Amino acid sequence: MKKHSNNLLFFIVIIIVAAVLRLTSLPQKPMHNDEAVNAVKFGNLLEKGEYIYDKTEYHGPILYYITLIPPWLGNVQYFSQLNERHLRVVPAIAGIGLLLLLYILVDFAGWKVVLTSSVIGAISPAMVFYSRYYIHETLLVFFTFGFIISLFAFLAYRKNYWLIVSAIFLGLMHTTKETFLLSVAILFVAMYLDQKIWQGKNISVSQVIKSMPWYQYIVFLGVAGFISVLFFSSFFKNPQGIIDSVTTYESYFTKAGQNEAHQHPWYYYLRILAWNKGPGPLIWTELPVLIFSLLGIFFVFYNKGNTARIQFFRIMAIFSILMMSVFSIMPYKTPWNILSSYFGLILLAGFGCTEILNTMKKGMTHKIILIFMVVAVLSLITQVIYTNYKHPSHPSNPYVYGHTSSDVFHMVERINKVSEINPEGKELLIQVICSNNDYWPLPWYLREFSQVGWWNNIDSDTPLSPLMVVSPDLKDLLIKKMYAEPKPGEKYLYVPLFDEGTELRPGVLLDGYVRKDYFTGRGSKE
DSSP states (O other): HHHHHHHHHHHHHHHHHHHHHHHHTGGSSOOHHHHHHHHHHHHHHHOOOOOOOTTTSSOOOOHHTTHHHHHHEEEEOSGGGHHHHHHHHHHHHHHHHHGGGGGGGGHHHHHHHHHHHHHHHHHHHHHHHHHEEEEEEEHHHHHHHHHHHHHHHHHOOHHHHHHHHHHHHHHHHHHHHHHHHHHHHHHHHHHHHHHHHHOOOSOOOHHHHHHHHHHHHHHHHHHHHHHHHHHHHHTOOOOOHHHHHHHHHHHHHHHHHHHHHGBBBBTTEEEHHHHHOSSSOEEEEOOOHHHHHHHHHHHHHHOOOOOOHHHHHHHHHHHHHHHHHHHHSSSBGGGGGGGHHHHHHHHHHHHHHHHHHSSSSSHHHHHHHHHHHHHHHHHHHHHHIIIIISSSTTTTSSOOOSSTTTHHHHHHHHHHHHHTTTTGGGGEEEEOOGGOOOTHHHHTTTTTTTOOEEEOOOTSSSOOOSSSOOGGGHHHHHHIIIIIISOOTOOOOOOEESOTEEEEEEEEEOOEEEEEETTTOOOOOO
């Protein structure tokens, strides 16, 4: 009993460390384009109570509906009042919840494996980084492993409440992102292969399915289906959303195959995790986790036993290998897509650490392994600090993907300064003119301004505003409109607002211009 209490206390400490790493300094990193798009879409739900599922973009509805909770707790009612904490706290809590799920594994995996896996998951730079990212992926990983672990608990214990919990998680998976289907399919393939090849006797999936009474099928499908229908239909306001949640796959896979910007070689995910050169002497790597996960896979398949513990990790090994393989084969790749397979590898790494220490109980080898583990933990903690706090948007950071430059803070600061010294304040007229509408995430950063217009070219019929943000390739057209087209006496002098070479993101520069009378604070309402 005392040992269990000590283990539980250690587990709580790990969760606290994970929470600190995921919840502190959330506004520090610039908002990514995808985060800003999600934020704007959520703002419409917050202010108008409206959400319509779009089967061609933005993924599922659950991210937006869950995000209603933090603003409600903070008495925030308008998009302009939101900040990064209101948004990023949602994936952060999902990342913490992902580790809490491991407590369910204690009975058949053992405390050593749970604690070791929790430590690795808590300080994994990838898991921490994307737990601080306002996108769907961390929620999907949380719901996926909630489904896997609770389903396995049902298969092991045959308790109806685990079946209901697994159905809830399955419904939530569907409402998160289209790729949930791959996770579910690969999980059942893993269970089938475990049953077919290793004849898992402790937990026979086929026998459980055959012995289930009819009402359990109805409960399982009913609960999962109800959650899916509830959110995709916008709480029954948009029945078309239910149909779109199925027909989305045609457009989703077509779009994925045609998007060359996100096509990468098969080894892309392994390279992200294994070895990347950082600024200065830094090396970004989670190679120790991969090494211990390989050890875990070895021990799983080497072990001749057929206990629930071995069976779970064998299924986990097949699941993770297949997930990694499928996503590596697919040409469309974004770094966060690796998270579901990677968290499975984290669990296997915890299993591998435990097994290698149990195998090498004495002698120099045992001490060397312990030293390697300590060095690995220190390395991961150091990288968490650098990837999430010191260089959260640096191009060398392997988890950064087309990320917004920290220059955006300079842009916003200069725009705010102009608004503060002019009587229009936040009603200052602003034009954002960017080729190909490449201005995201500026709609998030200019959310407090009520008079912002967005263009993809210089509009000859629209008068120039006192403040403009413009793509450099449109500079010649802009100068012509500023000084060649206006009649004598109608010209205004514009001065640069941003420093030369100000980046929205790597390779994407923006120029800022402000009328001189506004620059000096003499602008007035007409």
